[in-house]
Amino acid sequence: MADLFLLSKAQMRRIERYFPLSHGIARVDDRRVISGIVFVIRNGLRWRDAPGEYGPHKTIYNRFVRWSRLGVFNKIFAELARKAGKPSRLMIDATHLKAHRTAASLLKKGLFPRRIGRTKGGLNSKLHAVCDGQGRPVIMLLSEGQMSDYKGAALMLPVLPKARELLGDKGYDADWFRQALAERGITACIPSKSNRKKPINHDRELYRQRHKIENMFGRLKDWRRIHTRYDRCAHTFMSAICIAATVIFWL
Structure with a gap:
């Protein structure tokens, strides 16, 4: 992922405290998925065009929509x-x-x-x-x-x-x-x-x-x-x- 955006570990420590708790099966790597969301928004891509290094595009899209409804990103800001x-x-x-x-x-x-x-x-x-x-x-x-x-x-x-x-x-x-x-x-x-x-x-x-x-x-x-x-x-x-x-x- 040398040419792709990736949140640093220090940045993740500042925002991960505001993430919803996972229930049952552990979530896919938060750092990778959130970085994929940032990459799509910054570059104006369709969600299906997200680079494969970030994982399945449906996972990225579903995480963005679900946490948007919960107001997670608004709270972090x-x-x-x-x-x-x-x-x-x-x-x-x-x-x-x-x-x-x-x-x-x-x-x-x-x-x-x-x-x-x-x-x-x-x-x-x-x-x-x-x-x-x-x-x-x-x-x-x-x-x-x-x-x-x-x-x-x-x-x-x-x-x-x-x-x-x-x-x-x-x-x-x-x-x-x-x-x-x-x-x-x-x-x-x-x-x-x-x-x-x-x-x-x-x-x-x-x-x-x-x-x-x-x-x-x-x-x-x-x-x-x-x-x-x-x-x-x-x-x-x-x-x-x-x-x-x-x-x-x-x-």
């Missing part, structure tokens, strides 16, 4: 981000992720929402994220593509960690959002919209640091199954995003 400590600075933004026709083919069917919406760019999903001062994601939310930035911010607000300041673009210039941040002791560094009658000053030098969250989105989109959504179910797609964020920023 959240716990590793939490253990990094409370950030002194936060950044907030959102980006669109194009939905492939295979993901949008069952748009109206199913019990759970697929988080796919229609915008000028076609069918897509939207990833809302909050990062720390180093550009590492600490909170992520998946929504329909047409959801506005400030509505996504309202959903993430209850779990927003305490920080000294928060950087955001004009899409987050709303009085209620500024007030909510002030109540939490967070200084808002957000430019005013052009239609605001009385513009609010912001620290322009500090605002230049906001490129770090844009870089974070760029690194996530380097993974082909993140840049283009192939997964029909929202929970599996969100698990893929959490896996990418964990491997890139927290392992």
